[in-house]
Amino acid sequence: MSSALLHAREVGLAIDDTVLLESVSLSLAAGEIVTLIGPNGAGKTTLVRVLLGLLRPGRGEVWRAPGMRVGYMPQRLPVEDTLPLSVARFVALAGRYSGIQVQAALAEAGAGHLPDRPLQRISGGEFQRVLLARALLRRPQLLVLDEPAQAVDVNGQYEFYDLIQRLRRERGCGVLLVSHDLHLVMAHTDRVLCLNRHVCCEGAPREVSDHPAYRQLLGREGSRHLAVYPHHHDHHHDLHGQVVGHRHG
Amino acid sequence: MDEFLIRAVAGGLGVALIAGPLGCFLVWRRMAYFGDTLAHSGLLGVAGGVILGVAPGAAVVVCCLLLALLLVGLEGQRWLARDTLLGILSHSTLSLGLVALALVETVRVDLVSYLFGDILALGWREVAWIWAGAVLALGLLVWLWRGLLAITVDEDLARVEGVAVARVRLAFMLLVALVIGAAMKVVGILLITSLMIIPAATARRFSATPEAMAWLAAGLGALAVLAGVGMSLMLDTPTGPSIVVMAALGFSLGGLFSLPGLSRR
Numbered sequence: 001m002s003s004a005l006l007h008a009r010e011v012g013l014a015i016d017d018t019v020l021l022e023s024v025s026l027s028l029a030a031g032e033i034v035t036l037i038g039p040n041g042a043g044k045t046t047l048v049r050v051l052l053g054l055l056r057p058g059r060g061e062v063w064r065a066p067g068m069r070v071g072y073m074p075q076r077l078p079v080e081d082t083l084p085l086s087v088a089r090f091v092a093l094a095g096r097y098s099g100i101q102v103q104a105a106l107a108e109a110g111a112g113h114l115p116d117r118p119l120q121r122i123s124g125g126e127f128q129r130v131l132l133a134r135a136l137l138r139r140p141q142l143l144v145l146d147e148p149a150q151a152v153d154v155n156g157q158y159e160f161y162d163l164i165q166r167l168r169r170e171r172g173c174g175v176l177l178v179s180h181d182l183h184l185v186m187a188h189t190d191r192v193l194c195l196n197r198h199v200c201c202e203g204a205p206r207e208v209s210d211h212p213a214y215r216q217l218l219g220r221e222g223s224r225h226l227a228v229y230p231h232h233h234d235h236h237h238d239l240h241g242q243v244v245g246h247r248h249g
Numbered sequence: 250m251d252e253f254l255i256r257a258v259a260g261g262l263g264v265a266l267i268a269g270p271l272g273c274f275l276v277w278r279r280m281a282y283f284g285d286t287l288a289h290s291g292l293l294g295v296a297g298g299v300i301l302g303v304a305p306g307a308a309v310v311v312c313c314l315l316l317a318l319l320l321v322g323l324e325g326q327r328w329l330a331r332d333t334l335l336g337i338l339s340h341s342t343l344s345l346g347l348v349a350l351a352l353v354e355t356v357r358v359d360l361v362s363y364l365f366g367d368i369l370a371l372g373w374r375e376v377a378w379i380w381a382g383a384v385l386a387l388g389l390l391v392w393l394w395r396g397l398l399a400i401t402v403d404e405d406l407a408r409v410e411g412v413a414v415a416r417v418r419l420a421f422m423l424l425v426a427l428v429i430g431a432a433m434k435v436v437g438i439l440l441i442t443s444l445m446i447i448p449a450a451t452a453r454r455f456s457a458t459p460e461a462m463a464w465l466a467a468g469l470g471a472l473a474v475l476a477g478v479g480m481s482l483m484l485d486t487p488t489g490p491s492i493v494v495m496a497a498l499g500f501s502l503g504g505l506f507s508l509p510g511l512s513r514r
Contacts, residue, residue, distance in 0.1 A: 049405070052405075052409055053408075053409075054405050054408060054409070070409050072405070072406060072409040072410075074403065074405055074406060077402075077403050077406065079402060080277050080279070080401075082276050082277055082450075082453055083277045083401065083402070083459065084453065084456045084457050084458055084459060084461070084462055085402070085458075085459065086457070086458070089458065089459070090402065093395070093398060093399045093402060093407075093410075094410050095410060095411070096395075118457075134406075138410065144409075
């Protein structure tokens with residue numbers, strides 16, 4: 001379970017004179033869900049891009065397990081209206097996969113009813129599931145999700161995070177999750193890194209939510225979520241036994 | 250039918266075959282102006298070819314490629330918007346080509362044929378070169394297809410999924426340069442991009458997959474070539490522009506046919 005997938009050591013990045021990341025260290029093992037949390041502009045997406053090898057860090061080192069298959073769900077993915085692309089074709093762009101594999105990935109992500117729809121004609125929530133299907137098609141050892149639930153209402157978000165947790169359990173893949181809302185992901189993550197260009201604090205979700213640096217960074221909003229959190233936590237667990245009942249929360 | 254007509258149609262069809270599918274990528278990637286800029290720099294290539302005694306077609310391909318590389322190199326800069334940079338390079342290379350050709354007085358160059366094409370003057374040798382270039386480019390395009398489509402949708406995602414993004418992009422630019430070199434004699438460097446963009450844009454309304462759109466664009470381009478050559482014969486109009494006019498007519502008709510009801514599903 002504890003085989004390392006990803007390791008970043010004192011990663012720093014500055015563009016022109018603007019510091020985007022400062023001495024960020026992070027590691028992630030198989031079967032682990034790590035959440036990056038922080039306000040807008042904290043460098044979460046930048047860090048993800050560095051970790052994925054899409055951006056070269058100015059300082060520090062990033063190590064990725066050799067040959068690791070990564071499933072990546074970017075924050076935004078605008079698709080040109082001029083490109084006639086069905087959902088299934090879009091998912092199949094991930095590599096050389098059969099139609100059966102594509103359909104299985106779509107079904108697993110809860111988008112099994114969409115394959116023939118034009119990509120530009122589905123809702124934000126559906127698109128999110130399609131993106132997840134494309135990431136899953138690669139049988140990823142590491143799943144990287146950048147603000148995955150933006151386009152979805154709160155119930156949809158809980159449902160989505162439940163799905164991620166189930167995938168982690170079934171497949172034993174590592175998950176790196178980006179969010180600006182600890183409250184939402186709290187019940188679904190093992191470890192939280194609070195980022196504001198540097199790592200303010202890290203630890204188990206409850207430790208981080210109690211940490212002064214976190215409270216200061218996310219201010220009153222953070223405290224509000226903290227106050228609301230136990231309610232949702234209990235709620236979620238109560239209904240979890242009743243399968244999908246948590247929708248009514 | 251006169252033999253020069255057969256040569257003209259053969260050359261034009263060769264160009265249309267590859268210009269349509271490649272044009273789809275210019276449309277999808279919002280690179281119409283990029284294509285225009287490369288084409289305009291072709292005149293500088295012609296001048297270079299004349300000065301160095303190299304075949305103009307080959308010189309154009311090389312010149313377009315060099316400019317494409319320069320544009321890739323300038324991609325990281327942020328002091329000028331991309332379209333401004335393209336505008337600067339587009340018109341300065343075109344003017345530089347015109348000036349250079351004027352300075353080389355010893356060689357008489359038919360400027361108009363380079364700018365607007367001279368399809369009726371195609372020799373069999375040139376037709377053979379066009380088809381060689383078109384078939385080579387088409388083969389490359391088929392080979393690159395999936396990777397190119399993947400980076401067209403999203404470069405980051407493609408890179409994470411193992412596509413060699415930089416290599417695919419470079420190959421794509423090579424393709425555009427090849428097509429510009431092959432198409433110069435047919436519609437001229439000022440009109441080349443229209444033969445790539447217009448059939449692709451027309452095909453969009455009637456296509457449900459990228460492949461269908463590419464083949465349809467090739468077919469529509471071929472129709473425009475046939476109709477344009479015909480129009481040129483009947484009305485004694487310049488052939489290159491006639492082909493483009495026919496392509497534009499096709500686009501307008503396509504727009505009419507796909508009025509509400511028939512449009513995208």
